[in-house]
Amino acid sequence: MKKQGILTIISGFSGVGKGTIVSRLLEKHPQDYCLSISATTRAPREGEADGVNYFFVSKSDFETMIREDRLLEYAQYVNNYYGTPKDFVLEKLGQGIHVILEIEMQGAKKIKEQYPETLMLFVAPPKAQDLKERLIGRGTESSEQISSRLARAAEEAVYMKDYEYIVVNDEVERAVDEIHQIITNEQDRVVRRGDFIRELSQELKELN
Amino acid sequence: MKKQGILTIISGFSGVGKGTIVSRLLEKHPQDYCLSISATTRAPREGEADGVNYFFVSKSDFETMIREDRLLEYAQYVNNYYGTPKDFVLEKLGQGIHVILEIEMQGAKKIKEQYPETLMLFVAPPKAQDLKERLIGRGTESSEQISSRLARAAEEAVYMKDYEYIVVNDEVERAVDEIHQIITNEQDRVVRRGDFIRELSQELKELN
Numbered sequence: 001m002k003k004q005g006i007l008t009i010i011s012g013f014s015g016v017g018k019g020t021i022v023s024r025l026l027e028k029h030p031q032d033y034c035l036s037i038s039a040t041t042r043a044p045r046e047g048e049a050d051g052v053n054y055f056f057v058s059k060s061d062f063e064t065m066i067r068e069d070r071l072l073e074y075a076q077y078v079n080n081y082y083g084t085p086k087d088f089v090l091e092k093l094g095q096g097i098h099v100i101l102e103i104e105m106q107g108a109k110k111i112k113e114q115y116p117e118t119l120m121l122f123v124a125p126p127k128a129q130d131l132k133e134r135l136i137g138r139g140t141e142s143s144e145q146i147s148s149r150l151a152r153a154a155e156e157a158v159y160m161k162d163y164e165y166i167v168v169n170d171e172v173e174r175a176v177d178e179i180h181q182i183i184t185n186e187q188d189r190v191v192r193r194g195d196f197i198r199e200l201s202q203e204l205k206e207l208n
Numbered sequence: 209m210k211k212q213g214i215l216t217i218i219s220g221f222s223g224v225g226k227g228t229i230v231s232r233l234l235e236k237h238p239q240d241y242c243l244s245i246s247a248t249t250r251a252p253r254e255g256e257a258d259g260v261n262y263f264f265v266s267k268s269d270f271e272t273m274i275r276e277d278r279l280l281e282y283a284q285y286v287n288n289y290y291g292t293p294k295d296f297v298l299e300k301l302g303q304g305i306h307v308i309l310e311i312e313m314q315g316a317k318k319i320k321e322q323y324p325e326t327l328m329l330f331v332a333p334p335k336a337q338d339l340k341e342r343l344i345g346r347g348t349e350s351s352e353q354i355s356s357r358l359a360r361a362a363e364e365a366v367y368m369k370d371y372e373y374i375v376v377n378d379e380v381e382r383a384v385d386e387i388h389q390i391i392t393n394e395q396d397r398v399v400r401r402g403d404f405i406r407e408l409s410q411e412l413k414e415l416n
Contacts, residue, residue, distance in 0.1 A: 124404075128411030150415050157409035165393070166401045182393045185373070185386065193374045196332075201365035203336030207358050 003187045005093040007036075007115060009101045009108045010179070012123030013153040015135040017169045021123060022102050024176045032180075034092055036101045039065065042080040055085060073110035084111065098183055105159040119186050121179060122163035126170045128153075211395045213301040215244075215323060217309045217316045218387070220331030221361040223343040225377045229331060230310050232384045240388075242300055244309045247273065250288040263293060281318035292319065306391055313367040327394050329387060330371035334378045336361075 012018040026033050039055040041062050050056045057065070062081045065071050074083030084101065092099050101111065112118045125131040131153060135146045160166060165182055169175045186192065220226040234241050247263040249270050258264045265273070270289045273279050282291030292309065300307045309319065320326045333339040339361060343354045368374060373390055377383045394400065 122398075124408060128408060128415050131412075132415055150412065154409070154412035154415070157405070157412050160405045160409070161398055161402075163398055165396045166398060166404060167396060168404075178393065178396070181389045182396075185390045185393055188373045188375060188386070188390075190330075190369055190371055190374060194369075196374060196376075197365070197368045200332060200336060201362070201368070204339075204358065204362035204365050207336050207340055207362070 002096050004192065005096050005098040006119050006183055006186055006192070007089055007093060007099050007101065007111070007117065008119045008121060008183055009103060009111060010121050010123060011103060011105055011108050011159075011163070012169075013125070013131055013156060014149045015131055015138070016123050016125055017134065017172065018102060018123045020172055021169065021175055021179065022100055024172060025100070025179060028176060029180060031097075033098045033100055036084055036089055036099050038082050039071070039074075039085050040080060040082045042082075055088075072114050073107050075107065105156060105162070109162065117192065119165075119183065120163040121165050121167055121182065122160050123169050123175070124160070124166050126168050210304050212400065213304050213306040214327050214391055214394055214400070215297055215301060215307050215309065215319070215325065216327045216329060216391055217311060217319060218329050218331060219311060219313055219316050219367075219371070220377075221333070221339055221364060222357045223339055223346065224331050224333055225342065225380065226310060226331045228380055229377065229383055229387065230308055232380060233308070233387060236384060237388060239305075241306045241308055244292055244297055244307050246290050247279070247282075247293050248288060248290045250290075263296075280322050281315050283315065313364060313370070317367075317370065325400065327373075327391065328371040329373050329375055329390065330368050331375050331377050331383070332368065334376050 010018055010022055022035070026035065037051065037053075037055055039057050039062060041057060041059045044050065044054070044056050048054065048056075059081070062074075062083070065083065065085065066074060070086050071083040072086050072089060074081055076082075089099050101108075103111075108120060112120060125134070128150075132146070132150060135141065135149055141149070167175050167178055167182070190197070218226055218230055230243070234243065245259065245261075245263055247265050247270060249265060249267045252258065252262070252264050256262065267289070270282075270291070273291065273293065274282060278294050279291040280294050280297060282289055284290075297307050309316075311319075316328060320328060333342070336358075340354070340358060343349065343357055349357070375383050375386055375390070398405070
């Protein structure tokens with residue numbers, strides 16, 4: 001019996017390094033993972049391809065998707081819609097491929113409500129000081145911007161408890177391997193093994 | 209911050225090979241695991257040592273342990289008490305050592321009620337037929353005994369859903385490694401990382 005893939009949300013404070021972790025995860029296990037592709041009504045930018053970076057759709061098509069409940073979540077920014085198409089995700093999961101969604105906490109919550117089998121991982125720094133040093137080390141932001149990111153992290157910390165695992169990004173390769181193991185093992189969680197349990201129970205009855 | 213060990217229950221149908229799996233787990237990672245030692249009022253047998261095979265205690269001492277709520281669970285068989293002393297388990301967990309309890313499903317349920325952080329693993333055969341073949345292959349039981357074990361397995365199958373993970377014993381070393389990974393990763397489950405979350409949240413507040 002082929003195991004289903006797992007829809008996995010990876011969130012974390014801005015600057016914690018989740019982008020790097022997700023890239024490495026896909027590089028190390030290209031057969032096992034894919035990224036969720038969002039649908040959007042905004043125009044493609046230079047170099048962006050439909051079905052790769054985004055699914056580019058018209059406003060009326062997007063609104064049809066909303067009405068027909070074909071999005072796991074969606075939001076509107078600056079007059080454009082962005083959303084997660086359900087069909088793409090379910091097709092990949094059915095092929096045993098894990099779908100990774102790197103989103104923030106509000107979106108994560110909406111998806112978990114729509115699709116409770118979603119696995120929610122939160123990437124945290126070992127210490128708050130490490131996050132500050134990472135943000136400074138990037139050298140791309142002013143000290144006001146860094147302060148504002150840290151202030152937001154302090155606010156967002158209350159959402160950590162809504163996740164299922166806290167993965168500490170002490171060392172990228174270690175964190176990537178831990179995430180891979182967590183997702184693999186989660187396939188054997190009882191909630192995801194209903195079919196196996198039913199089948200084995202039935203076989204045991206028939207043996208006698 | 210040192211992570212606590214996890215009290216881990218390993219159950220499974222008679223003949224599924226959980227004894228072998230537990231022995232290999234302890235052999236491969238002697239620093240990380242220990243077996244829970246039961247207290248009993250029965251007399252030591254030839255070669256059994258107090259604090260190794262069992263804690264041998266008097267009936268009145270055992271009844272004091274019951275009254276003082278110092279047992280995670282206990283039961284009475286043939287006029288003797290058997291139980292799981294809480295102190296021993298909590299001391300090991302505090303040292304970061306995982307305590308393994310190989311018990312049947314009724315006892316497992318009682319322990320989970322007393323100590324909800326308990327991790328419950330169920331070892332299953334890939335197919336019912338594999339269980340039958342293993343029981344026949346052991347060559348130690350009559351065909352009636354085998355039938356009765358299989359009938360019991362068919363009844364016990366309803367309890368599989370009360371566990372947290374189903375580990376398929378398709379190959380001992382693979383199953384042992386999976387169990388080791390599950391237990392290790394479970395240390396990063398949000399329910400077990402309350403201290404880390406509180407500490408990090410506090411640090412983030414103080415940074416600003």
